Amino acid sequence: MASRANYYLGLMSGTSADGIDLALVDFSSQQPRLVAKYYQAYQQDIREQITTLYVPGSNEIDRAFALDISLAHLFAEAVAAFLEQEKLTPADITAIGNHGQTIRHRPAFNAPFTLQIGCSQTLATLTGIRVIGQFRHKDMALGGQGAPLVPAFHRALFPASGQDIFVVNIGGIANITYLPGNQDRTVLGFDTGPGNALLDSWYQQHHQGTYDANGEWGASGQINEELLACMLEDDYFQQPAPKSTGREHFHADWLAQKLTSFQLSGADVQASLTALTAHSIAREIKALSSDATVYLCGGGCHNSYLTGLLTAQLKGFTLERSDTLNIDSDALEAMAFAWLAFAFDKKIPGNIPAVTGASRACVLGQVFES
16 A cells, blocks of 8 residues: 555535535646545435535524534544544544535625534544644635635646647536646636536425435426526626635525426426526636536536436537546545645635635645644
């Protein structure tokens, strides 16, 4: 086995609130290498506790900060199970990069803020491993959106090819990274809008289970072009980058408001929501390039109905999963937070001002000792 001196563990819980993703990354050579990954699903009650905090409600402070500690305990349990699986000890891990669970992201407020829970100090104490967390705050203090943070990692990970490259992560919210083939052009990245968040929410209202496996329910419906156009009129889609969003904007009540003028079957709404994700991603890509390779990652790349709609929207582009480069499409985002912890230790800037809008590049994160 390779030397463990440069082993970092990335931990994240995405906006889909389905579970905990872990990625163990070896930084002993120039190219980061995924050593192993792990996933631990949430119980339904934890998922509900998370998602109810995406929008304002009663007794928020008590609920949020009790969950802050509860999630840290779940994170620590996942780390312990992962280490046992890989026959590793806490001493083998240099640090954990803890993204936490975003429950509120308000970059457009007069006093912008972001809130991730899953207490890093508790996690460090329980695991006996240094934790680097709170990655978004310094970027926001410098006038940035605090998101997305993965483009700097994508720039480090994806090889320069002389051709435009897009990395499209379809989680609860979808985001893209633009890596221009012309090195004189600027790396860009931003949230395009909903990825799986509305698809999952609508599915859960009509079925047992948490998501539309392979997009089969959506594929059984018909896209309603009027509803699609209505949803695409949302102000977020008209905003120029830098921009970022979350489930505090694209949520069930947002959809219910859009549906007031329509009488559609559940499957037709699901088909239209899938088209919304595909169209909002594709039109941002086409605005930046006419010839590129598009690498898909995140849970949405397993939805064949969605990827088929994306392929149709992006004729002339090459669409592949990142796995074709031996970059695990399910682990890529957790790998990014392992890299951000590594970047913190090596004093490498973790943000890109053109992406987030911050006034300067900076090292991101705060350290929490065990």
